[in-house]
Amino acid sequence: MEIMEGAALCFESRGYAATSLDEVAARISSTKGRIYHHYASKAELFLDVYRTGMMMNFQAIEPLLEHDMPPVERLKAVLGAHVRCVIRTKAFQNVVIQGVDMLRHGTMPANEHAELAQLAELRDAYSEHFSKLLEDARAAGAIDYSRIKIALNSLFMCINGPIVWFTPREGQAEHDIEAVADECVLYAMRLLGYSGEMP
Amino acid sequence: MEIMEGAALCFESRGYAATSLDEVAARISSTKGRIYHHYASKAELFLDVYRTGMMMNFQAIEPLLEHDMPPVERLKAVLGAHVRCVIRTKAFQNVVIQGVDMLRHGTMPANEHAELAQLAELRDAYSEHFSKLLEDARAAGAIDYSRIKIALNSLFMCINGPIVWFTPREGQAEHDIEAVADECVLYAMRLLGYSGEMP
DNA sequence: TTGACAACATACTCGATAGTATGTTCAACT
DNA sequence: AGTTGAACATACTATCGAGTATGTTGTCAA
Secondary structure (H helix, E strand, O other): OHHHHHHHHHHHHHOOOOOOHHHHHHHOOOOHHHHHHHOOOHHHHHHHHHHHHHHHHHHHHHHHHHOOOOHHHHHHHHHHHHHHHHHHOHHHHHHHHHHHHHHHHOOOOHHHHHHHHHHHHHHHHHHHHHHHHHHHHHHOOOOOOOOHHHHHHHHHHHHHHHHHHOOOOOOOHHHHHHHHHHHHHHHHHHHOOOOOOOO | OHHHHHHHHHHHHHOOOOOOHHHHHHHOOOOHHHHHHHOOOHHHHHHHHHHHHHHHHHHHHHHHHHOOOOHHHHHHHHHHHHHHHHHHOHHHHHHHHHHHHHHHHOOOOHHHHHHHHHHHHHHHHHHHHHHHHHHHHHHOOOOOOOOHHHHHHHHHHHHHHHHHHOOOOOOOHHHHHHHHHHHHHHHHHHHOOOOOOOO
């Protein structure tokens, strides 16, 4: 909904701590009263944006996990879907990133901390999907890596990169997204030792 | 100096906006008075940490740029030195990252904004070194990439990854750093289409 | 038509924190 | 011994923003 989108944009550009709820309200031409009518606190709004961002990711990739195809092809498809999704929901994904290292450093107020930890489990579950994809593709001999934790981290850094550095050219958004996503997937697959052809 | 190290650690864990100078002072068992004796404002302290972080990077790689060796080998060596450096100066590098997207989103107060932009140029100069390394290695036919901007961004995401996700095991710090750095360089080189052997 | 409630807006409170103003200590000159 | 100034510490102010308390408006049900 509207509040979350405004919040996502504010959190993205100024960070959780630096964002005031008056700012968020102003962005949607509204007032703080409206926000507090729907959310008990700033933290809860943040957590809702986080959760929504993760849901978008799940919805993007889960349909592909069932498809019956060679492991490498499935991996490629999922990576592509992931990158496209995170680019399109950039603001939300920035909040997810912030949430992850808020947990890591324990900056969240104690009461909401439990909820944050729960969302982190969601993130782990998501990561687990990729873990499985890697193992399958390796078992099929299509890719190779040394320690899976480091490989996974490097992979995520690569395919999540656009969240940080991507900005579409005027009027070229859709075209740019496709091109950037494809190139990111190419580099990601290479990183994993894949040597086959890419479309 | 002591103040910068405390500040780097605080900024790393809580972010610029959420960090109070009382916190920084407490971390070094001191008081806010001391900080304001050396820095005119919170922003200037931040900028000094940023600058110091960048300097550390330059010092780590610049000696290697002169070496007379095949372009790929030089690239490998520089990547290795960079990763080792950023891991060892993790707190400072987190500040650099924050600084980069504070500029991107224009959150810094107007007077210090100019100084921040100047530091961004330093960052660009650093990136330019890698740009040259890539072009040379490609000219030598050792690596390959499509659009250099995307390749560079993906490369940096990969080799800067440890800044975000690395945490050494108890008492294994040195050993872990070496192992992680080598593996990151491996993935980074592969990402660039390098197919040679890695030590 | 009225009363009740949801969906807001407005107007306040109160704690936290950036920045300042004013001590205090100590070491080096003279 | 006395003066000065750097390097802090302490005590205060002024602002900003999270949270709250209290309006206001429209809508639906009885």
